[in-house]
Amino acid sequence: MSQLLITGGAGFIGSHTCLVLLEAGHRLVVLDDFSNSSPEALRRVQELAGPLAGPRLQLIEGDLRSPADLAQAFAAAPIEAVVHFAGLKAVGESVADPLRYWDVNLSGSRALLAAMVQVGCRTIVFSSSATLYGSPESVPIAETARVAPVNPYGYSKAAVEQMLADVCASEPGWRVARLRYFNPVGAHPSGRIGEDPGGIPNNLFPFLSQVAVGRRPSLQVFGSDWPTADGTGVRDYIHVMDLADGHRAALEVLMAEPPQLLTLNLGSGRGQSVLEVVAAFERACGSPVPYDLVPRRPGDVAATVADPSLAERRLAWRTQRDLEAICRDGWAWQSANPQGYGPRGD
Ligand code: WQD
Numbered sequence: 001m002s003q004l005l006i007t008g009g010a011g012f013i014g015s016h017t018c019l020v021l022l023e024a025g026h027r028l029v030v031l032d033d034f035s036n037s038s039p040e041a042l043r044r045v046q047e048l049a050g051p052l053a054g055p056r057l058q059l060i061e062g063d064l065r066s067p068a069d070l071a072q073a074f075a076a077a078p079i080e081a082v083v084h085f086a087g088l089k090a091v092g093e094s095v096a097d098p099l100r101y102w103d104v105n106l107s108g109s110r111a112l113l114a115a116m117v118q119v120g121c122r123t124i125v126f127s128s129s130a131t132l133y134g135s136p137e138s139v140p141i142a143e144t145a146r147v148a149p150v151n152p153y154g155y156s157k158a159a160v161e162q163m164l165a166d167v168c169a170s171e172p173g174w175r176v177a178r179l180r181y182f183n184p185v186g187a188h189p190s191g192r193i194g195e196d197p198g199g200i201p202n203n204l205f206p207f208l209s210q211v212a213v214g215r216r217p218s219l220q221v222f223g224s225d226w227p228t229a230d231g232t233g234v235r236d237y238i239h240v241m242d243l244a245d246g247h248r249a250a251l252e253v254l255m256a257e258p259p260q261l262l263t264l265n266l267g268s269g270r271g272q273s274v275l276e277v278v279a280a281f282e283r284a285c286g287s288p289v290p291y292d293l294v295p296r297r298p299g300d301v302a303a304t305v306a307d308p309s310l311a312e313r314r315l316a317w318r319t320q321r322d323l324e325a326i327c328r329d330g331w332a333w334q335s336a337n338p339q340g341y342g343p344r345g346d
Contacts, residue, residue: 001024001025001026001027002026002027002080002081002251002255003026003027003029003077003078003079003080004021004026004027004028004029004079004080004081004082004083004251005028005029005030005031005073005074005079005081005082005083005121006018006021006028006029006030006031006082006083006085007030007031007032007064007082007083007084007085007086007112008031008032008037008084008085008086008087008127009028009030009031009032009042009059009083009085010030010032010034010037010038010039010041010042010059011032011036011037011041011085011086012037012184012194012195012196012197012240013085013127013181013184013240013243013244014030014032014037014083014085014086015037015041015042015044015045015193016187016188016193016240016241016243016244017083017085017243017244017247017248018030018042018045018057019045019048019049019188019193019244020241020244020245020247020248021083021247021248021251022045022046022049022053022054022056022057023049023053024248025053026056027056027077028056028057028058029058029060029073029076029077029079030042030057030058030059030060031060031062031064031069031070031073031086032059032060032061032062032086033061033062033063033064033086034061036088036197036198037196038196038340038341038342039059039061040341040342041193041196041341042057042059044192044193045057045193047192048188048190048192048193058076058077060072060073060076063108064086064104064108064109064111064112065103065104065107065108065111067111067115070111070112070115071115073115074115074116074118074119074121079116079119079121080121080123080255081121081123081124081125081175081251081254081255082112082116082121082123082124082125083124083125083127083247083251084109084112084124084125084126084127085127086104086108087104087105087108087109087127087156088100088101088104088105088153089129089153090153090202091131091151091153091154091202091299092202092299093153093202094151094152094153094154094156095151095152095299098152101152101153101156102152102156105153105156105157105159105160106156106159106160106163109126109160109163110163113163113164113167122173122174122175122259123174123175123176123251123254123255124164124174124175124176124177125176125177125179125247125250125251125254126160126161126164126176126177126178126179127179127181128157128160128161128178128179128180128181128263129153129154129157129180129181130180130181130182130183130236130265130267130304130306131149131151131153131154131157132147132148132149132154132155132157132158132161132180133145133146133147133148133149133180133304134146134147134148134149134150134154134301135148135150135301136301136303136304139271139303139304139305140269140305140306140307141265141304141305141306141307142265142307142309142310143180143263143264143265143310147161150299151299161178161263164176164178164261165261168259168261172259173259174259174261175254175255175257175259175260176254176260176261176262177250177251177253177254177262177263177264178261178262178263178264179246179247179250179264179266180263180264180265180266181238181243181266181267182235182236182237182238182265182266182267182268182304182305182306183203183204183205183235183236183237183238183267184238184240184243185203185205185237185238185239185240185326185330186205186237186239186240186241186321186325186326186327186329186330187240187329187330187332187333187334188240188241188329188333189241189328189329189332190332191329191332191333191335191336191337192333192336193333194329194330194333194334194337194340195240195330195333196337196340196341204219204235204274204277205237205277205326205330207219208277208278208281208289209281209330209331209333209334210334211289211290211291212281212282212285212287212289212331212334212335213334213335213338214338215338215339217290218289218290218291218292219278219289219290219291219292220291220292220294221274221275221278221291221292221293221294222274222294222295222296222297222300223294223295223296223297223300224293225296226296226302226303227302228273228302228303229273230273230275230276232273232274232275233273233274233300233301233302233303234271234272234273234302234303234304234305235271235272235303235304235305236267236268236269236270236271236272236304236305236306237268237270237272237277237323237326238266238267238268238306238319239319239320239321239325239326239329241321241329242266242268242319242320242321243266245317245320246264246266246311246315246317249315249316249317250262250264250315253314253315262314264310264311264314264315265306265307265308265310265311266306266308266311267305267306267308267319268306268308268319268322269305269306269307269308269309269319270305270322270323271303271304271305272323276323277323277327278291280323280324280326280327281327281330281331283324283327284324284327284328284330284331285327285331285335
């Protein structure tokens with residue numbers, strides 16, 4: 001198995017992917033600054049991985065933008081490949097504070113790639129996002145769809161994707177996978193790790209689960225006049241464990257095949273509305289979730305759904321878990337951890 005560097009490995013998707021990679025036999029160095037995550041997540045990942053696999057995770061607290069921190073991460077072990085999660089990902093926040101998003105997401109990724117070149121590591125799986133499609137011309141969305149971001153977060157993801165394409169074209173030997181996530185949700189079925197956003201959640205699923213556990217009075221449903229079956233927004237929700245496994249599969253394909261630039265949508269291919277998600281969550285938590293129908297949120301679109309057929313073909317991977325499993329596992333996490341991992345290090 002391989003020695004990997006996982007940037008942002010303490011985050012929601014990063015922690016779940018670290019667990020899957022440990023269970024697949026890999027050795028991990030995790031670089032995380034805990035600006036939007038908790039070291040407790042990694043402690044629990046090691047607990048879940050067990051006494052044989054847990055010690056194969058080394059943690060370095062640091063920032064991608066710090067040359068010293070990056071050098072420390074690459075000196076910790078002979079890194080054969082990188083899985084790059086570290087970055088900021090809140091759409092609204094990116095509109096309010098674009099320079100921070102360009103610094104962390106773009107400058108951080110540039111520094112990482114420069115450090116990889118220095119040590120001769122040319123294999124990377126990048127955490128990209130379906131946000132870079134903007135308002136889709138049609139659904140389901142294939143990788144050939146127009147890239148047309150509509151917010152600084154989406155633009156920063158598209159820019160890092162372009163930087164990766166430029167690096168691949170500049171010299172032979174690069175193995176790159178750009179994974180475009182749709183809506184990652186849910187949690188590991190143990191209830192020990194899950195999504196723990198700081199502050200007021202921007203996204204539907206964590207907000208909904210915080211209402212269900214009593215942390216918030218009610219959910220605002222943004223728009224009930226969309227051109228959809230029940231008038232509420234439709235999205236492609238992908239269980240975080242399916243997403244984690246997609247990263248494992250992408251890494252294994254990159255390591256096994258000749259150098260290439262792979263761009264893949266990771267989604268279920270199923271669209272579900274806000275009210276369908278609320279109903280499924282109520283079945284999972286066993287009680288009604290109060291909500292109000294309010295006007296649309298600026299920047300939202302009616303529907304985004306993946307065409308996941310290329311990932312299914314190239315990775316022999318597809319989602320295995322449905323909305324019921326997403327809500328069951330998400331509730332297991334939230335009900336066992338009403339305050340998430342507890343107070344942040346900051
Ligand atoms: C989903 C649906 C909302 C909150 C964003 C990013 C994307 C990815 C996932 C990082 C929409 C509705 C939401 C609420 C609601 N993140 N909603 N009440 O906007 O599809 O995607 O997060 O990569 O890049 O763009 O996700 O969960 O915010 O919204 O009614 O309190 O839920 O209108 O229809 P979104 P979301």
